[in-house]
């Protein structure tokens with residue numbers, strides 16, 4: 120991670136092409152833009168890269184989730200199942216459609232536990248969102264099996280795993296659709312931005328129209344103002360400059376992943392010397408985007424002791440068990456039902472509490488996350504920093 124490390128001439132050239140036309144907007148201005156349609160081209164290239172039939176660019180990974188869920192027909196009265204280890208955006212988008220998030224345990228893939236998924240399905244479940252966290256694969260085959268047997272569509276939150284694959288097939292292409300984020304910390308970035316991919320043309324059409332106020336994009340004598348609409352939409356349109364940056368970053372994505380894999384392998388070797396360590400289950404090493412290295416110690420105390428030494432040596436790791444943005448028990452605002460809505464919806468209905476999120480509800484995940492340490496993997500890792508990491512890990516191996 121992240122793509123801004125290698126932001127350079129290619130991105131600048133792409134941006135200049137947009138600035139030269141002065142057309143910053145994805146729609147209209149056909150004469151002035153002189154054949155330059157950066158967002159449209161970015162969508163086409165992203166679809167071709169992932170092997171998907173269609174791609175829809177939007178303003179963020181969160182918008183991608185919201186647009187995808189809405190296009191799938193999800194709304195008030197529905198439940199959507201996701202995992203308790205994800206970024207808050209996944210369930211913010213669910214709540215934003217009017218639906219309610221339900222959380223599963225994660226297993227040693229640090230992604231959705233398919234056994235717990237089966238237990239959490241109810242008659243109200245309308246979609247399942249496995250998240251390919253920290254650049255690597257959820258158990259998508261088992262998850263799909265559970266979902267398909269009940270006729271429930273799967274949306275893959277692939278925000279953190281652009282370019283990752285499972286047995287050669289891109290993550291995000293297994294379910295009904297897959298969503299991506301290109302924010303500041305992602306392997307490929309457009310500053311802010313997101314993408315949805317799907318093979319389902321009707322679903323894509325819903326996304327395309329919903330993300331643009333319902334415009335049906337059918338050519339007509341009245342131009343854009345004369346377009347029709349099938350339903351009420353919203354505005355999640357990507358700008359041409361973001362599309363331009365996306366084209367340059369996409370062209371570098373596989374090379375960034377190759378560099379990350381090399382750096383991850385070097386760090387993994389140093390971590391392997393810690394007694395009792397085990398590594399996160401990666402279902403397909405070849406398809407890992409290698410944005411993070413995750414390892415587990417036998418218990419929480421040992422993980423804390425090891426991390427203490429790492430911190431003292433300037434190479435502290437992340438413990439997502441303590442992280443307030445990514446892990447269910449730490450989402451105090453969700454547990455307390457804090458919303459700006461003055462009547463308390465969707466958490467309360469009048470004085471009645473409708474939704475209860477018990478912080479203790481995911482014990483398997485809590486035990487696992489407390490003993491897991493994580494290093495982000497840079498695209499560029501200096502020899503000096505690698506030596507510092509190796510030294511720190513050597514000392515930690517002695518505690």
Ligand SMILES: Cc1ncc(COP(=O)(O)O)c(C=O)c1O
Nearest residue numbers: 179180181206208278300301302
């Ligand atoms: C798993 C996951 N989903 C969704 C998002 C939202 O992406 P964005 O920041 O582009 O809105 C993120 C961002 O970090 C994420 O990690």
